[in-house]
Amino acid sequence: MTSPTLRVMLVSPALNAALREARFDGDTPLDAAGVRAARAAAPHLPAADRYAAGGSARCRATARELGLPAPGGLGVAPTGWELGRWAGRRLDEVAAAEPAAVAAWAGDPEAAPHGGESLRGLLGRVGDWLAAGAWGGAQTPAASPVRLLAVVEPAVVRAAVIHALDLPARAFWRLDTGPLTLTTLTGRPGRWNLATGQPLAPAGAVRGAG
Template sequence: MALRVTFVAAAGSLSRLTERFEDDRPLDHAGWSDVQRVARELLPLAAADLRYCSPNPRSRDTGAGLGYAPLVQLALRDCGMGRWRGLTLGEAMAREPEAVDAWLADPRAAPHGGESLLGFIRRVGNWLDTRPPEDDCRVVAVAEPSVIRAALVYALKAPPATYWNIDVRSLSRVSVTGRAGRWSLRIEGVSARPSWM
């Protein structure tokens, strides 16, 4: 059997348009309520052999609230956004429209003085590739949606622009199975016979 890494999206994430770059805010009351609402469903993941989380407060709080007692991994931090840290995409666009356009168009660009999208995807991918190679090892990682999008782009060897087309919702989960350089996406859910059969 292959290594299985299940990513759980941190609670409290809003739509991408209202997300703040490198958001360091802790979970608010609504976020804690959401964690409590899904805790029973996600609690079995606490039995994973290894439990990790992003260093940001929402990911740490979500992991703790789900009973995972996760170990913080710096490699799972959000994309370094330089002078745009704490801004929404709309705020950055209002201040530096040409720079935002360049950043969205070129995955190698880092006009904000931080990390490029390509560098971010590689960093998260390197973390994924260095997980323990033992067969049947189960890993859970609570992370921001941006980190999970980067991991999926890397695992699927998709073009970097694919990052913008992946929607990761608060407290959703997705798994990848395999080992370094050979990952497959695993869709979670109940198996049922399609209605068209």
């Protein structure tokens, strides 16, 4: 059977305190400003055939405020980067306390000085998800593109771009993913086209201004 054409639409979550503070998130939920921003973005969400969300509190809350199906109707998308004992701490604090560890983490994709997941592990896990057709290798006729919309952590969006374009791991650190932006991969496993950085609402609403 011919592999289907897929449109994998990745939406980054709304801002919360951890994202604002450049903190390695320990599963912090959305705050009031993030909730308002997600609700403002909801009318701009593209249509999809299937929906999924990562397991973090902010991804699930963003999905809810965007009007996606209840958790029982959502597929499972990759979770964010597991950063072990650094979870919940600010990057500047960790860098001051463990400069050599942070340098190794940022410079070596195999390093995991925090005791969690290496960058190589994250890239492989997200790549496996895309290679499986993003929902377990579902097959449909090639003339019927399947649209999947998933709310996932910014690190997962960046990892998906690295995998889709076959970029070197070090390029991960050169990619930025803003809150409530849409990154779209269109094609099939092994051959993807990329559209990135499309905001789902006016800039002020996305940032949760006001």
